[in-house]
Amino acid sequence: xKTFAHLKDLEALVGQEIGVSDWLTMEQSRIDEFARATGDxxxxxxxxxxxxxxxxxxxxxxxxxxxxxxxxxxxxxxxxADSHMGVxxxxxxxxxTAPVPVGxxxxxxxxxxxxxxxxGGAQLTIEASIEQExxxxxVCVAESLTRRFV
Numbered sequence: 697x698k699t700f701a702h703l704k705d706l707e708a709l710v711g712q713e714i715g716v717s718d719w720l721t722m723e724q725s726r727i728d729e730f731a732r733a734t735g736d737x738x739x740x741x742x743x744x745x746x747x748x749x750x751x752x753x754x755x756x757x758x759x760x761x762x763x764x765x766x767x768x769x770x771x772x773x774x775x776x777a778d779s780h781m782g783v784x785x786x787x788x789x790x791x792x793t794a795p796v797p798v799g800x801x802x803x804x805x806x807x808x809x810x811x812x813x814x815x816g817g818a819q820l821t822i823e824a825s826i827e828q829e830x831x832x833x834x835v836c837v838a839e840s841l842t843r844r845f846v
Contacts, residue, residue, distance in 0.1 A: 697772055699774070699776075700774065700776045700777065703776050703779050706808060706811055706818070706820065710808050710810060711807070711809070713806065715773030715806045716773055716806070717768075717769035717771075717772045717803045717804045718773075718803060719801045720765065720803065722757050722762075722797075722799065723798070724744070724755060727755060727757050727758065727761065731758070734760070740755065741757070744798075754799075757796040757797075757798070757800075762792065762796050762802070762835060763790060763838060765804075766804070766840055769824065769826070770804075770806070779844040779846055781845045783843050783845075784841075785819060785843045786841045787841065788821065788839035790839075793833060793834055793836065793837060794831065794833050796835050801828070802826055803829075804824050804826045804827070808823075814843060816846065817844045817846050818843070819842070820841070820842050822841075823838070824836075824838045824840050826838075
């Protein structure tokens with residue numbers, strides 16, 4: 697994990713990678729819990745027997761589940777010592793570029809695209825590229841807007 701002493705230190709890093717998360721394994725239990733929470737019980741996510749005969753050969757994670765893991769990935773990728781709070785402000789662009797089979801290991805690379813001062817802190821535009829171990833193509837690419845406060 698990278699640690700930055702001051703939020704302001706990030707301003708000079710626009711265009712650069714600012715962190716890489718730890719690996720996370722996509723377990724069926726997480727997929728099932730997400731299905732229960734969202735009501736999305738499509739068979740490609742929750743029916744292992746049927747999914748084994750389907751286009752992916754196994755169950756796959758919901759795209760929105762993959763996206764919802766961004767806070768977990770942020771937590772292990774970088775920290776800003778003088779920032780006491782961060783909030784999700786939204787997304788500019790999201791693409792689910794490949795399926796995430798159950799059992800996959802994922803991690804995210806974060807590149808700072810923008811830094812804008814706001815009252816009490818800064819709004820960061822961060823490209824998150826979520827990779828699947830052993831695959832050259834990311835499974836999700838998203839532009840995340842976060843607001844950090846000092």
